[in-house]
Structures are given as C-alpha cells and as structure tokens.
Amino acid sequence: MAGKAWRSAVRTQKMYRNLSVTLIPGDGIGPEISMAVMKIFDAAKAPIRWEERNVTAIKGPGNRWLIPPEVKESMDKNKIGLKGPLKTPVAEGHPSLNLLLRKTFDLYANVRPCVSIDGYPTPYTDVDLVTIRENTEGEYSGIEHVIVDGVVQSIKLITEHASQRIAEYAFQYAKQNRRSSVTAVHKANIMRMSDGLFLRKCRQAAEKHRDVKFTEMYLDTVCLNMVQDPTQFDVLVMPNLYGDILSDLCAGLVGGLGVTPSGNIGANGVAIFESVHGTAPDIAGRDAANPTALLLSAVMMLRHVGLQHHAERIQTACFRTVRDKKVLTRDLGGNSTCSEFTEAICQRVQDLD
Amino acid sequence: MMLENINSGYKPVFLILCCIQPPPAKYGGRHTVTLIPGDGIGPELLSHVREVFRFSCVPVDFEVVHVNSALETEDDINNAITAIRRNGVALKGNIETKHTMAPSVKSRNNLLRTSLDLYANVMHCQSLPGVQTRHKNIDIIIIRENTEGEYSSLEHENVPGVVESLKIITRNNSLRIAEYAFKLAREKGRHRVTAVHKANIMKLADGLFLQCCREVAAGYPDITFDSMIVDNTTMQLVSKPQQFDVMVMPNLYGNVVSNVCAGLVGGPGLVPGANYGRDYAVFETATRNTGKSIAGKNIANPTAVLLAFISILFLSVCVFDYFILTLDFMLFVQLHTADLGGQGTTSEVVQSVMKIIQSKGQHTSDI
Numbered sequence: 001m002a003g004k005a006w007r008s009a010v011r012t013q014k015m016y017r018n019l020s021v022t023l024i025p026g027d028g029i030g031p032e033i034s035m036a037v038m039k040i041f042d043a044a045k046a047p048i049r050w051e052e053r054n055v056t057a058i059k060g061p062g063n064r065w066l067i068p069p070e071v072k073e074s075m076d077k078n079k080i081g082l083k084g085p086l087k088t089p090v091a092e093g094h095p096s097l098n099l100l101l102r103k104t105f106d107l108y109a110n111v112r113p114c115v116s117i118d119g120y121p122t123p124y125t126d127v128d129l130v131t132i133r134e135n136t137e138g139e140y141s142g143i144e145h146v147i148v149d150g151v152v153q154s155i156k157l158i159t160e161h162a163s164q165r166i167a168e169y170a171f172q173y174a175k176q177n178r179r180s181s182v183t184a185v186h187k188a189n190i191m192r193m194s195d196g197l198f199l200r201k202c203r204q205a206a207e208k209h210r211d212v213k214f215t216e217m218y219l220d221t222v223c224l225n226m227v228q229d230p231t232q233f234d235v236l237v238m239p240n241l242y243g244d245i246l247s248d249l250c251a252g253l254v255g256g257l258g259v260t261p262s263g264n265i266g267a268n269g270v271a272i273f274e275s276v277h278g279t280a281p282d283i284a285g286r287d288a289a290n291p292t293a294l295l296l297s298a299v300m301m302l303r304h305v306g307l308q309h310h311a312e313r314i315q316t317a318c319f320r321t322v323r324d325k326k327v328l329t330r331d332l333g334g335n336s337t338c339s340e341f342t343e344a345i346c347q348r349v350q351d352l353d
Numbered sequence: 354m355m356l357e358n359i360n361s362g363y364k365p366v367f368l369i370l371c372c373i374q375p376p377p378a379k380y381g382g383r384h385t386v387t388l389i390p391g392d393g394i395g396p397e398l399l400s401h402v403r404e405v406f407r408f409s410c411v412p413v414d415f416e417v418v419h420v421n422s423a424l425e426t427e428d429d430i431n432n433a434i435t436a437i438r439r440n441g442v443a444l445k446g447n448i449e450t451k452h453t454m455a456p457s458v459k460s461r462n463n464l465l466r467t468s469l470d471l472y473a474n475v476m477h478c479q480s481l482p483g484v485q486t487r488h489k490n491i492d493i494i495i496i497r498e499n500t501e502g503e504y505s506s507l508e509h510e511n512v513p514g515v516v517e518s519l520k521i522i523t524r525n526n527s528l529r530i531a532e533y534a535f536k537l538a539r540e541k542g543r544h545r546v547t548a549v550h551k552a553n554i555m556k557l558a559d560g561l562f563l564q565c566c567r568e569v570a571a572g573y574p575d576i577t578f579d580s581m582i583v584d585n586t587t588m589q590l591v592s593k594p595q596q597f598d599v600m601v602m603p604n605l606y607g608n609v610v611s612n613v614c615a616g617l618v619g620g621p622g623l624v625p626g627a628n629y630g631r632d633y634a635v636f637e638t639a640t641r642n643t644g645k646s647i648a649g650k651n652i653a654n655p656t657a658v659l660l661a662f663i664s665i666l667f668l669s670v671c672v673f674d675y676f677i678l679t680l681d682f683m684l685f686v687q688l689h690t691a692d693l694g695g696q697g698t699t700s701e702v703v704q705s706v707m708k709i710i711q712s713k714g715q716h717t718s719d720i
Contacts, residue, residue, distance in 0.1 A: 122592065123487035139503075139520070144557035150524030154558035156503070160514035187605075190463065192456035193508040194518040199452070220612040224640055227591055227616035241551070244584050245609055252588035 018049040019305060022074040025052065026084030028279025029289035034084050036291035036342040037298050043346035044317070046302065046310040051078065055086065055097050067100050075105060075270060080305060082298055083274040102135060107264035107272060108162065109169045110135045110243065113300065114250040117259055119323030120332055124253040129233040131250055132173060133243020134166040134198075135264065140240045158194040158239060160201065167198075167205035169265060170237035174212045177303075181213035182206070185222050185238035185246065198239055222246065226253070251276075258331050261296035263304065271304055273297040287337040290329040292318065295345075317348035386665055387436040387443035388415040392422055393643030394653040395446020401655050401703045402444065402662050408707050408717050411666065416440060420461055422449045430461045434468050442665055443635045444658075447643045459506050462641065467500050469635070471628035472526065473533045474499040474607060476639040478614040478624060484693055488617050494543065494599045495614060497607025498530040498562075499628055504604045522558040522603065527565035533629075534566075534601035535573045546570065548580040549602035549610060562603055587613055615640045622654025622692045625661035634668060636661040651698045654690040659706065 025034035034052075041048055053071045060066035075081055086097045101107065110133040116125055143155040167184075174182050184202040188195040199216060206214035217225075219242050225232060226246075230253055236246065251260040257277040264272045275293035283289055295318055302311035321327060327344040328334025336344075379385075388403070390396040403415060418436045420429040430448075437443045448461040465471075474497040480489050507519040531548075538546050548566040552559035563580055570578035581589070583606045589596060590613050602610060615624045626639030638657040647653050688705050689695025697705075711717050 189450035223612040248584035249587035
C-alpha cells in the first residue's frame with residue numbers, strides 16, 4: 001500500500017519537473033514573440049525549460065543541405081519544439097528550412113485548430129474545428145517533368161503507409177481531445193485511385209475507432225459548406241494540397257495567420273509547434289508584433305504533453321485580454337506594443353491563480 | 354411584391370463571348386437544346402425549367418438524354434455527347450460518380466467536358482439583394498480551365514500501395530484559357546485579372562500556367578494582371594472578397610475557388626455556371642452538386658438552373674427582351690427555399706416565378 005502511494009508520489013513529482021523544449025525563435029519578429037511567450041509562461045509558472053537553438057541550413061556530406069547538428073541533437077533529446085517564423089530563402093541555394101525540418105523529423109501531420117476568438121470579431125462566429133493535413137506526400141512530392149516542350153506533368157503521390165498513418169492520427173487526436181467526429185476530405189470522384197486509396201485508409205481507421213463518428217465529403221462541398229456554416233465541422237483529415245488550402249481558409253475564418261496556432265507531429269514522438277505567419281520584416285525590432293499565434297501554438301504544445309491545466313490558464317488569459325480590448329497590438333485593432341500586450345496577459349494569468 | 358424596385362444595383366450579366374457561337378439547332382423557328390437530367394436533384398429541377406419555359410411559350414424544344422450512372426459502359430454518355438454535337442447547346446444536371454465502381458469507370462461529367470473540349474468553365478458570383486450573407490458587394494468572375502490539370506484522369510499503381518496521379522499542364526491550354534479570361538474581362542469592362550496558382554511548390558506545372566498568363570497579359574495593357582497563391586486566395590476570399598474582379602486558374606483550384614465564392618453569395622442554389630468550348634456550350638449549376646440528400650423532397654432551390662437556362666436563351670435565341678426584366682423575378686420572389694432560410698418548396702417558388710412572368714403581360718399558356 002505504502003509502496004503504491006510512494007510510486008504515485010514519484011510520478012507526480014516527475015510530472016512537475018521542468019519539461020525541456022527546444023525553442024527556435026526564427027527570423028524577423030521571431031525573437032520578439034518568442035521572448036513574449038517565454039515571459040508569459042514564466043508568469044504562469046509553466047514547468048517548461050527552454051533550450052534556444054538557431055536554424056541555419058548547412059551543407060553536409062554528399063552536398064546535401066542539413067539542419068545544424070546542435071538543433072537535431074536538441075530535438076532528438078527533447079522531442080518537443082516551438083518554432084517562430086523562418087525566412088523564405090530566395091535564390092539562396094538551399095531549400096526551405098521548414099521543408100528541411102519536415103524531412104529531418106518526418107513531420108507527417110500538420111494540425112491546425114481554428115477557434116473563433118472572442119473580442120476579435122470576424123464575419124464568422126463560433127468556429128471550432130481542427131484541420132489535420134498529411135504533410136509528407138500528395139501533390140507536394142516535388143516530382144515534375146517536362147514531357148515535351150509545352151507539356152508539364154506533376155506527380156501526386158499517395159501511399160498506403162502515409163494515408164494509414166494520418167488517418168490513425170486523426171482518430172487518435174479526436175479521441176484525446178474529445179472531439180466527436182472526423183471528416184475525410186477528398187476528390188475520389190475525379191482522382192479515383194489516389195484519393196480512393198486515401199479514403200479507404202480513413203474508412204479502415206474509422207472501423208477501429210467506432211466511438212468517433214466518421215463522414216466523407218468532397219473537397220468542393222466542404223469549401224461550399226465551410227463558408228456558409230463552419231460550425232458543422234469538427235475534425236477534418238485530408239491529403240497535402242487540400243489541407244494546405246483548407247487550413248488557410250479556416251485560418252481566414254477566425255482572423256488570419258496572426259492568430260492561428262499550428263502543430264506538426266512527427267514519427268518517434270517528435271512534435272514541433274509553430275506560428276505560420278511570416279517574419280514581418282517591416283515591423284521587426286519595433287516592439288509591434290502580435291505574439292498570439294506563437295502563444296496559442298505553445299498552448300497546443302502544453303496540451304500535447306499533458307499539461308492541460310497550464311494550457312487552459314494561459315489560453316484563457318490571452319482570450320480575456322483580447323476580449324477586454326484595452327491592450328491590443330495594431331493588427332488586432334489596438335495601439336499597444338508587443339510588450340504591453342504581453343504584460344497584460346502575464347497580469348491576467350497571475351490573476352487567474 | 355417589390356416589382357417596381359428594379360434599380361437594385363444588381364446587374365445580371367450573361368457572360369457570353371461574342372466570338373464563341375455554337376451553331377444552335379434551329380428548325381421551323383424553334384431551337385433544340387439537349388437536356389441531361391443527371392442524378393439527385395437534377396431531374397426534378399430540370400423538369401421545373403421545362404415547365405416554366407413551356408408556360409412562357411419559349412420556342413425551345415428539349416431533346417432529353419438520360420445517362421445512367423450505374424452502368425459501367427460509356428454508351429449513355431456517348432449518346433449524350435452526340436446529342437450535344439447535334440444541337441450545339443445543352444442544359445445539364447450533375448451525373449453521380451459512384452466510387453464503388455472500378456477506377457477505370459471515369460467521371461461522366463469529366464468525359465463530357467473533355468470530349469467536347471469545353472475548355473472554359475465560367476461562373477459569375479454576385480451578391481444578390483434579398484439574400485442574407487456575411488459579405489456584401491461581391492462581384493467576381495471565375496474562369497477555370499476545364500479540361501486538364503488534376504482532372505486528367507491519369508493514375509496508376511506501379512508498386513502496390515503507392516499510387517501516382519498525374520497533373521498535366523500544357524502551354525496551349527494555359528494560353529487558351531488566359532486568352533479567354535482577358536478577352537472576357539475586356540469585353541465586360543473589368544479592370545483586373547488575378548491568376549491563382551501554387552507555383553512556389555509546383556514550380557514547373559503551375560509555373561508554366563503563370564508564365565502563359567503573363568504572356569497573354571502583355572497583350573492587354575488596359576487590364577491589370579496580378580497573381581495570388583491559392584491558399585492565400587481562399588483566406589482573402591473569406592475575409593475580403595470585394596478585392597477580387599476576374600480570376601483565372603487551373604482546374605482544381607477553380608473547383609475550390611468557385612465553391613467558396615458560391616458559398617459566399619448564398620449557396621449552390623443561386624449561381625449558374627457555363628462550360629464553353631469553341632463549338633459547344635453546356636450550362637449547369639456552378640457548383641455541380643448532385644444534391645442527393647435533398648432529392649425528391651421538393652426543397653431544392655431552382656434559381657441556379659433557371660438562370661442557367663436563361664443563359665441559353667441569350668446564347669441561342671436572343672429574342673426575349675422581356676426576359677431581361679424577368680431576371681429580376683428571381684430576386685423579388687419573396688418566397689425563398691430552405692437554403693436561403695425560407696419556408697417555400699421548389700414548386701411554390703416556381704409557381705411564383707410563373708405568376709410574375711404572367712403579370713408582365715407576356716403571352717403564356719395556362720398555369
């Protein structure tokens with residue numbers, strides 16, 4: 001008896017020891033918003049220990065571009081990462097760093113919860129859905145050929161393995177987050193074999209998770225219904241391109257990329273949460289950035305690792321600050337600086353104790 | 354009834370380019386139009402169309418061709434294609450594609466479009482007075498390449514569990530659709546054409562499409578040309594749709610954007626669509642829905658199909674001036690179907706339409 005109590009006490013203690021997370025501040029406004037998030041987490045006394053790393057592509061053996069070894073090491077150890085916006089390389093010779101990260105850690109699922117923010121009104125209210133997008137194949141395989149002059153072929157790849165993996169993840173996500181339904185989005189009427197395979201895998205996963213409702217809907221019908229009544233959707237799972245389009249469409253419903261969190265789930269327990277907006281070089285260094293997107297991504301991260309209580313508090317503090325409308329950054333319609341907005345959230349979080 | 358209030362600002366514009374003249378089948382002063390009922394709500398709505406226009410004594414006869422989506426052979430769809438070749442013009446409901454069949458059984462709708470080379474799918478999304486929507490003052494023309502791209506139906510499984518689907522973009526078709534878009538924009542007095550693409554990822558395919566659009570744009574200096582990545586486009590559409598004028602894009606993005614826009618102006622029941630080729634034109638609802646879940650319940654909105662048929666009248670008959678006035682009938686019918694938040698049935702709405710036509714003093718048969 002005493003042994004059991006002792007074991008459970010040790011476990012609780014382990015949970016409250018600081019969780020080490022790799023932090024990649026990024027470029028442009030990245031460092032400022034990362035600071036803001038660290039401050040807020042500090043105020044909320046979230047048990048997170050940040051390990052800051054910078055990502056600059058380096059050329060490895062065989063002329064392949066790699067992320068720096070210290071980043072890989074840190075991520076392999078911590079498994080969990082938070083990332084700010086990275087500069088898109090133009091004619092710099094190396095591929096997109098986001099793509100490099102995705103390939104290095106096999107980040108196969110991109111998850112974007114889209115929730116209407118009280119106090120930041122858009123024409124759409126009560127949106128509460130999640131898009132889960134297959135992130136490794138599909139239309140973004142990058143396999144293109146010029147067949148003859150003036151005829152180009154781009155290959156969309158759908159594999160059984162990737163489709164099964166994403167479908168399985170979608171149902172598990174739905175279960176863990178107590179969502180009631182999963183909708184597979186496809187165009188199997190036109191792309192009979194490829195989307196047909198994807199759909200079959202979703203159906204198979206649905207069979208294994210009977211407690212979650214499963215529906216299928218054509219991409220065009222989803223788009224049509226989404227802009228008329230987004231409340232009818234819950235969790236959506238789809239291949240790469242449709243996911244790209246739909247996740248941005250849903251972000252637009254709730255206010256844009258400045259307030260939308262995003263998470264990338266990889267194999268072997270790796271997960272990188274990120275803000276998906278740009279680096280905003282025009283406002284970098286001016287204390288004008290809005291840290292909401294990165295903050296909400298960090299909240300997603302807390303939920304992912306089981307720190308629901310802290311996640312709830314920080315999210316509530318953020319939403320209440322926005323709802324109050326007293327201290328808001330420029331893009332949210334206010335006149336305050338990033339630091340003032342951050343301070344307001346910190347105050348709020350401490351008051352919630 | 355708000356019949357006097359014609360000055361609503363809504364100007365229905367039928368997007369028929371003068372350079373495309375399908376030979377309308379005409380005999381004894383009467384035109385023949387192929388009618389393909391399709392599945393779902395298609396048959397009931399198209400029969401209402403026939404009812405309205407028979408009542409209005411429009412000199413059009415319908416050659417009805419049924420396509421059975423349950424059959425694996427292509428005889429039915431080939432008959433339909435032949436009928437359209439004969440008559441030049443068709444009004445069509447959506448034909449269901451059953452996934453339970455082998456992948457070799459291709460979408461009948463797609464077969465029809467590619468066989469007749471209906472390369473331009475055109476849709477005009479306008480905010481309608483009397484229809485409650487979240488966004489106002491939308492007026493977007495969407496031109497979608499209709500024969501290639503992701504809809505090439507070229508798929509194979511070389512290795513078990515690995516499927517490849519080919520997206521084909523050709524210079525000829527991209528130039529053709531861009532040319533169509535700019536010509537239409539000029540003709541209709543529009544100022545800006547936006548090409549929608551994903552050339553940052555599909556560098557060769559969408560890159561070629563974008564390049565062709567740029568080349569054509571150079572020949573239309575009076576029209577502003579810009580481009581936008583498809584995911585940003587959808588985000589912009591749901592926040593600020595008023596910024597768009599004319600949009601041109603490859604097949605799949607056209608599917609997404611046209612459905613988003615139809616949703617923005619009130620739903621699939623309101624917007625007609627047209628598929629134009631060099632020699633043939635096929636009209637249908639813009640979003641091509643089968644509407645299986647509401648079939649047979651008398652609740653579908655007949656507006657889109659009625660407007661689609663009116664497009665045919667402008668194209669092949671061009672005689673009915675008073676039909677310009679009756680376009681407004683759709684707006685001032687105070688009875689709305691369920692999709693617009695109303696209580697009316699399809700039949701009731703159709704009856705109201707016929708009453709308005711009659712009240713305009715037009716020669717009609719009995720209701």
